[in-house]
Every structure is written in C-alpha cells, then in structure tokens.
Amino acid sequence: MKQVTVVDHPLVQHKLTIMRDKETSTASFRRLLREISHLLCYEATRELAMTTKTIETPLMEMEAPTIAGKKLVFASILRAGNGLLEGMLDLVPSARVAHVGLYRDPETFEAVEYYFKAPEDLQNRLVIAVDPMLATANSAILAIEKLKERGAHNLRFVALLASPEGVKTFTEAHPDVPIITAAIDEKLNEKNYIIPGLGDAGDRMYGTK
Numbered sequence: 001m002k003q004v005t006v007v008d009h010p011l012v013q014h015k016l017t018i019m020r021d022k023e024t025s026t027a028s029f030r031r032l033l034r035e036i037s038h039l040l041c042y043e044a045t046r047e048l049a050m051t052t053k054t055i056e057t058p059l060m061e062m063e064a065p066t067i068a069g070k071k072l073v074f075a076s077i078l079r080a081g082n083g084l085l086e087g088m089l090d091l092v093p094s095a096r097v098a099h100v101g102l103y104r105d106p107e108t109f110e111a112v113e114y115y116f117k118a119p120e121d122l123q124n125r126l127v128i129a130v131d132p133m134l135a136t137a138n139s140a141i142l143a144i145e146k147l148k149e150r151g152a153h154n155l156r157f158v159a160l161l162a163s164p165e166g167v168k169t170f171t172e173a174h175p176d177v178p179i180i181t182a183a184i185d186e187k188l189n190e191k192n193y194i195i196p197g198l199g200d201a202g203d204r205m206y207g208t209k
C-alpha cells in the first residue's frame with residue numbers, strides 16, 4: 001500500500017465540504033463523519049488478504065471469497081476518533097476495538113496520555129488507528145508507539161484531514177504505517193490548527209468548546 005492515500009472520491013469531498021462549513025450543525029457533523037468513515041474504511045481495507053470457503057447457494061456449491069486471518073482491530077484515539085470508529089464498525093462489525101486516550105496540551109502541543117485499553121494479541125492482527133485530525137502528528141505518533149509497544153506491527157492510520165507538516169512528521173516517525181485521509185490541507189496556523197480545516201473536531205462532534 002502507498003504510504004499516503006488521499007481519497008478524492010466525489011462523495012468524500014462533497015461531504016467533507018459540508019463538514020468544514022461552520023454553519024453545519026453538531027448532528028449533521030456527526031452523521032457526515034460516520035458516512036465518510038465508511039468510504040475511508042473501504043479504502044483502508046482494500047488490500048486485506050483473502051481466502052475462499054465452500055458454501056452452497058440455492059443452485060449449487062461454490063468456492064466463495066472471504067477475508068482471511070484474524071479479526072481486525074480498530075484503535076480509536078479518543079475522543080474524536082470515536083466518530084470514525086462508529087462508521088468503521090458499521091462495515092466491519094466483528095472488529096476488535098482498542099481505545100487510546102490522548103489530549104493535546106494547549107501550550108506545548110505534546111500529546112498527553114490518559115487511557116489505554118487494547119486486545120491482547122495485537123501482533124496477529126491488522127490494526128487500523130483512527131482519528132479525524134492529523135495536525136502536528138504528536139497524538140498519532142504516540143498512539144502508534146503505544147500500539148507497537150503492545151505488539152502491533154501491521155498498522156494503518158485513517159484520518160479525515162491532515163496537514164502537510166503532520167504527514168511529513170508522521171511518515172518520518174512511522175515509515176511502515178500507511179496513512180489514508182480525505183484531504184491534506186494547506187498548513188498549520190500559529191496554534192497548530194489545520195487550515196482551512198474544520199476547527200476542533202471533538203468540539204464540533206460533541207458540541208463542546
């Protein structure tokens with residue numbers, strides 16, 4: 001898989017534009033994030049290993065394609081990651097889930113960990129980490145480090161929006177982890193917000209400030 005995939009599908013770009021609009025309501029923002037996560041999940045799982053199994057259709061027996069290997073793990077970077085997680089689980093309901101609680105210190109922009117819970121056997125599974133925003137990449141880099149410490153070595157990172165700075169920093173820190181995103185914006189501003197961006201993803205999802 002390429003190290004960076006930008007999903008430029010018209011449906012993704014159209015929905016993202018509505019999400020960026022500051023007049024979009026909390027309810028619409030959450031619904032659109034869930035819808036886009038279906039389309040990002042579709043891309044992130046495109047190269048899953050396949051096998052076949054014997055089934056019987058109403059007409060005959062056939063060797064039918066099915067996904068090989070152990071169940072996937074989705075790792076949600078709290079709290080905004082949950083907005084992507086819900087949609088990913090719509091498509092892969094049997095996936096296991098890890099939660100990585102991080103917040104971005106508003107002064108230093110370092111990621112601060114407050115929670116971590118993951119399935120035991122990450123080494124045997126594809127682990128897809130999800131967070132709508134890749135800004136400085138401090139949060140994403142730490143989350144991937146924590147997952148690797150727990151044994152994960154087949155990882156992907158799905159973000160709704162990324163900054164060019166975040167993509168560069170992340171790919172240098174984790175060159176083995178492909179990024180799948182809907183857009184790479186212009187730059188970070190002086191407060192390390194992505195611009196044009198969509199603001200604070202967590203606040204827009206949950207109506208906080």
Ligand code: PRP
Binds near residue numbers: 078140
């Ligand atoms: C946001 C976002 C990412 C992080 C990105 O989370 O969801 O986790 O910032 O910024 P970075 O790339 O510079 O680390 P935030 O810390 O606001 O927490 P929240 O999800 O609880 O709102």
Ligand code: URA
Binds near residue numbers: 194198200201
């Ligand atoms: N976190 C967000 O939610 N938005 C940004 O633009 C940057 C970090």
